[in-house]
Amino acid sequence: MSKLAIFGGKPVRSKNQKLATWPISDKKDGELVKKITLSNRWSFDGEYEWKFAEAFTKYQGANYGLCCANGTVGIQLALEALGIGAYDEVIVPGMTWQATAAACLDVNAVPVLTDIEPDSWNLDLDAVEANITPKTKAVIVVHLYGSTTDLDRLQKICKKHKLFLIEDCAHQHGTFWKGKGVGSIGDVSSWSFQESKVLSCGEGGFNMCKTKDIFYKIYSLRNCGRPYPASPAVFGLKKPVGMETTLQSGNFRLTEWQAAILLGGLERLDKQVKFRDANAIYLNSLLAKIPGIKPMIRRPQITQQSYFNFAFRIDPEELKVTNSQFCSALNAELSLGDAFEPPYEPLNACGLYKPLTKKRHQLNDKYWKAIDPKQYNLPICTEAHTRSGVVVHHVMLMNPRSVMDQVAEAVKKVVDNIAEVRKIKAGGGRKYRPLAV
Ligand SMILES: Cc1ncc(COP(=O)(O)O)c(C=O)c1O
Numbered sequence: 480m481s482k483l484a485i486f487g488g489k490p491v492r493s494k495n496q497k498l499a500t501w502p503i504s505d506k507k508d509g510e511l512v513k514k515i516t517l518s519n520r521w522s523f524d525g526e527y528e529w530k531f532a533e534a535f536t537k538y539q540g541a542n543y544g545l546c547c548a549n550g551t552v553g554i555q556l557a558l559e560a561l562g563i564g565a566y567d568e569v570i571v572p573g574m575t576w577q578a579t580a581a582a583c584l585d586v587n588a589v590p591v592l593t594d595i596e597p598d599s600w601n602l603d604l605d606a607v608e609a610n611i612t613p614k615t616k617a618v619i620v621v622h623l624y625g626s627t628t629d630l631d632r633l634q635k636i637c638k639k640h641k642l643f644l645i646e647d648c649a650h651q652h653g654t655f656w657k658g659k660g661v662g663s664i665g666d667v668s669s670w671s672f673q674e675s676k677v678l679s680c681g682e683g684g685f686n687m688c689k690t691k692d693i694f695y696k697i698y699s700l701r702n703c704g705r706p707y708p709a710s711p712a713v714f715g716l717k718k719p720v721g722m723e724t725t726l727q728s729g730n731f732r733l734t735e736w737q738a739a740i741l742l743g744g745l746e747r748l749d750k751q752v753k754f755r756d757a758n759a760i761y762l763n764s765l766l767a768k769i770p771g772i773k774p775m776i777r778r779p780q781i782t783q784q785s786y787f788n789f790a791f792r793i794d795p796e797e798l799k800v801t802n803s804q805f806c807s808a809l810n811a812e813l814s815l816g817d818a819f820e821p822p823y824e825p826l827n828a829c830g831l832y833k834p835l836t837k838k839r840h841q842l843n844d845k846y847w848k849a850i851d852p853k854q855y856n857l858p859i860c861t862e863a864h865t866r867s868g869v870v871v872h873h874v875m876l877m878n879p880r881s882v883m884d885q886v887a888e889a890v891k892k893v894v895d896n897i898a899e900v901r902k903i904k905a906g907g908g909r910k911y912r913p914l915a916v
Pocket of ligand 1: 549550551552575576578579621647649650670671672673682683684
């Protein structure tokens with residue numbers, strides 16, 4: 480047995496070995512940015528914004544789509560467009576980036592934190608059904624990291640209970656379920672183009688809409704309440720009938736420069752998704768052979784899987800270590816700082832999800848009580864975050880196959896030396912990152 484790198488042994492990967500980096504751009508992107516800079520069209524409703532909106536919507540197979548400022552307001556716009564507001568209950572997963580639940584608070588709805596499946600970390604649909612009440616108006620499904628829940632069953636549940644289905648697709652640009660793009664399945668979907676995402680322009684967001692009425696509504700909500708002008712005519716849409724009046728709203732728009740970067744990214748997206756997917760399948764096949772290591776599930780309906788993060792689980796009973804101890808040893812073997820880390824904090828104990836710190840949420844005592852995250856018990860989310868979950872950013876999957884071999888070799892070395900890993904001081908799990916979410 481060779482000595483672990485964390486205790487001074489030779490690491491599996493030397494820090495001088497180059498790895499892929501993210502985000503990526505090319506010369507064409509730079510030229511388009513320059514062209515826009517020298518033009519007099521910088522803001523919203525420009526040529527490149529709509530060119531991107533139509534192309535991305537078509538790629539995911541949705542009916543209508545439009546850009547917005549970021550993935551947080553994308554969820555807020557989706558909720559508002561569906562008429563969801565004060566005191567309405569919205570089912571959200573207990574383990575997600577805080578924005579999914581925070582957006583519900585921003586429309587004065589009640590996010591109902593719901594536990595996840597242990598092997599996909601996506602919504603547990605039995606828990607969803609158990610949390611439905613007469614006040615429930617919608618389910619927000621988050622296609623988290625690199626897995627999905629059973630989207631056929633989820634659609635049936637929503638239909639049966641007359642609930643809207645909102646897809647938070649921030650993690651999975653390029654995922655297809657039975658050949659149909661995620662984001663085209665629910666009533667509305669929301670996307671993030673934040674720097675860390677697989678399609679990015681630094682900051683940015685998007686909504687896909689099942690009907691043209693939802694599209695018109697979101698157009699208006701993202702643009703200070705102005706009605707859709709039918710110019711430029713996109714998706715073959717004419718002037719809206721019955722939706723020409725103005726609404727109360729704010730500015731949630733995106734610029735032409737961001738659209739330019741997105742157009743470049745979209746051209747590269749499918750090839751990159753396929754490359755990562757093939758590497759993930761390969762890496763999972765290696766990890767599955769290591770005792771105490773459990774890959775995440777991939778449902779057979781998935782025809783292409785996109786990965787915001789690659790995830791796997793350790794068996795803390797068998798290995799008798801926590802995920803944070805495991806990650807410390809693994810990062811040292813791969814000379815990677817803190818690249819491998821536990822998944823998101825559960826929202827009932829999350830440093831960045833604190834609904835009761837905001838005066839705006841103090842509608843009345845009943846609402847205040849209803850949004851208190853401490854009332855929820857989320858055992859699977861907690862287990863994933865504090866004991867068994869390990870995630871790494873998708874850029875890891877953009878490396879050659881030989882790097883997947885190194886990752887598996889490093890995992891195996893850590894498992895082979897697990898008695899030593901137990902001596903590592905257990906950390907407190909994943910803490911929020913100031914930049915890359
Ligand atoms: C699942 C999920 N939803 C929503 C968001 C919010 O997106 P944005 O950062 O663009 O506001 C993120 C961002 O990381 C996310 O991971």
